[in-house]
Amino acid sequence: MKxxxxxxxxxxxxQVFGQDFKVVGYLPYYRFSLSDQVDYSKLTHLNLAFxxxxxQGNLDIGGQxxxxxxxxxxxxxxxxxxxxxxxxxxxxxxxxxxxxxMPANRSPFISKIMDYxxxxxxxxxxxxxxxxxxxxxxxxxxxxxxxxxxQYGWLMTAALPGTYRYPQISTAAMEAYDFINMMVYDLTGPxxxxxxxQHSPYSFAVSAISYWQNQGMPADQLTLGVPFYxxxxxxxxxxxTSVTFGGMVSQNTDYAQIDQVxxxxxxxxxxxxxxxxxxxxxxxxxxxxxxxxxxxxxYSLLSAIDAVISGTVSVEPPLPLPEVDIYxxxxxxxxxxxxxxxxxxYTLSNANGSVVVRGQVNEYxxxxxxxxxxxxxxxxxxxxxxxxxxxxxxIKR
Numbered sequence: 001m002k003x004x005x006x007x008x009x010x011x012x013x014x015q016v017f018g019q020d021f022k023v024v025g026y027l028p029y030y031r032f033s034l035s036d037q038v039d040y041s042k043l044t045h046l047n048l049a050f051x052x053x054x055x056q057g058n059l060d061i062g063g064q065x066x067x068x069x070x071x072x073x074x075x076x077x078x079x080x081x082x083x084x085x086x087x088x089x090x091x092x093x094x095x096x097x098x099x100x101x102m103p104a105n106r107s108p109f110i111s112k113i114m115d116y117x118x119x120x121x122x123x124x125x126x127x128x129x130x131x132x133x134x135x136x137x138x139x140x141x142x143x144x145x146x147x148x149x150x151q152y153g154w155l156m157t158a159a160l161p162g163t164y165r166y167p168q169i170s171t172a173a174m175e176a177y178d179f180i181n182m183m184v185y186d187l188t189g190p191x192x193x194x195x196x197x198q199h200s201p202y203s204f205a206v207s208a209i210s211y212w213q214n215q216g217m218p219a220d221q222l223t224l225g226v227p228f229y230x231x232x233x234x235x236x237x238x239x240x241t242s243v244t245f246g247g248m249v250s251q252n253t254d255y256a257q258i259d260q261v262x263x264x265x266x267x268x269x270x271x272x273x274x275x276x277x278x279x280x281x282x283x284x285x286x287x288x289x290x291x292x293x294x295x296x297x298x299y300s301l302l303s304a305i306d307a308v309i310s311g312t313v314s315v316e317p318p319l320p321l322p323e324v325d326i327y328x329x330x331x332x333x334x335x336x337x338x339x340x341x342x343x344x345x346y347t348l349s350n351a352n353g354s355v356v357v358r359g360q361v362n363e364y365x366x367x368x369x370x371x372x373x374x375x376x377x378x379x380x381x382x383x384x385x386x387x388x389x390x391x392x393x394x395i396k397r
């Protein structure tokens with residue numbers, strides 16, 4: 001009870017603390033057609049992704065013109081940066097990065113980066129070289145880039161994995177960044193098709209914050225990355241495809257309130273808001289990959305984030321759950337409650353809050369609750385014992 005009370009007290013201060021709280025959104029060039037639907041007033045930083053060089057160091061961002069988007073964002077006083085590289089480099093881009101970050105080639109390449117930022121009236125650079133493309137030349141390139149950026153007073157940030165520091169990143173290079181965007185997602189995905197599950201749980205956010213702080217990064221130099229997408233493991237064996245939050249909501253608006261539909265795993269509004277509350281308490285911002293995957297309506301995740309920051313909604317942190325598994329979700333004719341802990345009383349309530357089913361699930365047992373007579377819609381299952389209560393948001397088809 002003490003932890004929950006402390007957390008609620010912290011919520012009172014969110015609006016004041018949130019004045020310096022960063023909301024960093026990535027917008028990749030293949031989503032630029034959606035740029036006029038983004039509510040830039042709810043962002044503090046916009047990273048346009050991804051610019052990559054040719055062998056001469058000339059930058060291009062998918063052949064797109066970024067200037068109209070820069071102007072839209074700056075009308076809302078958003079800091080706009082160009083994000084370099086990205087996780088999906090072509091063979092040509094990878095070769096160019098390897099060549100241009102070598103000590104003998106850095107200076108003219110960095111000069112071209114500076115020209116690009118200046119020509120497009122940007123505010124800085126975000127470095128998103130990942131995995132095998134982070135080599136022994138990485139830290140030297142970052143430090144030289146920092147020296148040039150300092151001449152203009154621009155920003156330099158990085159996107160780095162949630163709980164892994166590349167061994168090639170020196171302490172000096174890590175500390176050269178104004179802040180690090182922690183990519184706290186992709187615990188599983190197409191590369192691990194036989195391991196279906198949540199790729200970005202709340203517990204991963206807690207672990208990532210602890211990891212980077214233990215690496216020596218202070219709270220004011222970290223933002224917590226959240227996904228506006230998920231992974232669909234319902235495909236044929238060995239095949240996993242991505243889904244957007246907006247796409248899930250377009251199927252059924254009730255999906256906005258949950259994190260799993262069948263074998264599709266993503267973050268719904270409650271989880272995103274809980275992570276935002278965690279970020280407000282522990283670090284200096286939230287980072288979004290990526291804005292074009294949002295639902296541009298009343299179920300927008302960006303709006304849900306903003307509601308927590310502004311203090312218009314209150315959020316309690318998820319409590320550690322006993323070993324209870326609820327399935328399937330969505331359900332049709334029955335709902336299974338597999339309880340591997342103490343005895344619980346349960347209630348199943350409809351969207352109006354009316355209890356439609358109640359009963360008890362005994363310890364170390366599985367209870368099958370008949371639901372074939374219930375109408376389709378949104379339901380909440382509550383489990384309560386003398387010490388704890390838990391809730392699951394569920395869909396009846």
